[in-house]
């Protein structure tokens with residue numbers, strides 16, 4: 001039976017980078033006889049324009065029916081001033097929570113060819129390979145109550161709520177330990193347990209889960225220290241597990257160690273490994289329409305999809321090898337270019353990966 005993949009290009013550079021990822025996916029589909037059927041829909045601002053909401057019910061139904069979802073990015077200045085409930089990012093949060101995609105895997109791998117593009121010294125980042133496991137459907141981005149109001153005094157105030165239940169912490173901790181088990185067997189849990197009640201529960205539950213993974217070495221780190229250690233000595237980390245907001249921030253920080261956020265894919269999985277795959281970056285409105293965005297994060301998201309949702313390891317490996325070969329050829333989009341390399345646009349980079357994959 002064919003496998004259904006729903007493609008949601010989104011906004012800004014989303015459609016540009018997705019066009020390249022789809023070329024690679026279609027070639028992999030043919031070359032490895034994967035039996036995928038692709039369908040397309042809108043999410044975010046594009047969905048606001050088409051359906052009046054950032055995630056239409058019919059799109060959500062298609063996403064539920066699909067075996068996997070590939071997403072570009074959402075958001076942009078065009079929709080910044082609309083009703084907050086209709087903002088593009090709301091569509092993203094809703095699809096993640098409605099599909100129960102609680103485990104966000106964000107690898108930060110430094111391709112040796114890009115050592116010069118990192119903001120840190122090559123010896124600090126050479127060989128970097130970190131996996132950040134971020135809780136994605138709980139915490140402060142979803143917590144209720146949340147409110148913005150005007151006090152009787154006339155002063156404006158706003159607050160959010162940071163809730164975590166034991167079961168939410170346990171299931172993401174289990175993903176963190178499971179990932180560490182098949183990698184370097186080291187898990188660092190990041191929290192703010194010196195201040196936050198939710199973090200104190202987080203730490204206690206992670207300790208409990210650790211008993212089931214005696215082969216994995218567990219450490220804890222406060223988020224402020226983790227932010228510092230990531231730029232001081234990032235290679236001390238193997239797998240990091242953390243909550244929604246801390247993971248959002250730390251994974252963007254980790255991305256810069258690898259040269260560009262344009263290189264980083266991500267997977268968001270439910271309890272059965274059904275997933276939505278997307279680059280870690282946003283819709284980059286500053287470069288949208290210029291044909292210069294880096295499509296590699298989205299192409300590498302295709303490879304994560306093949307690996308995690310479909311267990312197509314050979315095809316996933318081949319896409320990653322094709323990306324590496326293109327970097328070997330010296331081709332670079334602007335965000336990762338350095339002296340002596342050849343600057344190319346989005347489509348040329350996508351075509352080069354297609355050619356490299358075809359020739360494997």
Ligand code: NAD
Nearest residue numbers: 073074075076089262281282283284285286287293294335
């Ligand atoms: P961003 O990731 O879009 O851009 C940050 C910087 O990185 C920009 O200078 C951009 O040009 C650059 N960049 C990002 N992706 C790139 C790529 N593939 N190639 C080359 N350069 C790239 O973050 P932002 O500027 O904070 O947010 C812009 C919009 O994206 C906002 O509306 C935000 O809400 C949204 N956003 C969406 C997602 C998502 O869809 N998952 C994630 C983050 C931000």
